[in-house]
Amino acid sequence: MTAQRGAAGREEPTPAALRAATARGLQEQFPGVRVWYGESTRSWWALVPTRHGPRLLEAPSPQELREEVMSARNRG
Numbered sequence: 001m002t003a004q005r006g007a008a009g010r011e012e013p014t015p016a017a018l019r020a021a022t023a024r025g026l027q028e029q030f031p032g033v034r035v036w037y038g039e040s041t042r043s044w045w046a047l048v049p050t051r052h053g054p055r056l057l058e059a060p061s062p063q064e065l066r067e068e069v070m071s072a073r074n075r076g
Contacts (some may be wrong), residue, residue: 019037020037022037022062023035023036023037023044026046026062026065026066026069029066030046030048030069030073032049033046033047033048033049033069034046034047035065038058041058043058043059043060044058044059044060044061044062044064044065045057045058045065046065046068046069048069048072048073050072050073050075050076051076052076055072057069057072
């Protein structure tokens with residue numbers, strides 16, 4: 001994880017590193033789902049495989065994306 005110096009001189013993860021870790025966590029929670037943060041759109045994205053084909057989801061936060069992924073997987 002990439003780090004930067006914080007106000008107290010401690011190394012802190014960069015925003016990009018935090019987003020990457022969040023995406024990895026969501027992908028671990030939902031095997032087969034690809035998750036990323038769109039730098040240009042400033043949105044969270046997921047490509048979710050369903051029995052009807054892949055669904056592309058967008059949400060403003062990782063929490064909302066998690067809910068969207070769960071809903072899409074339940075609908076199948």
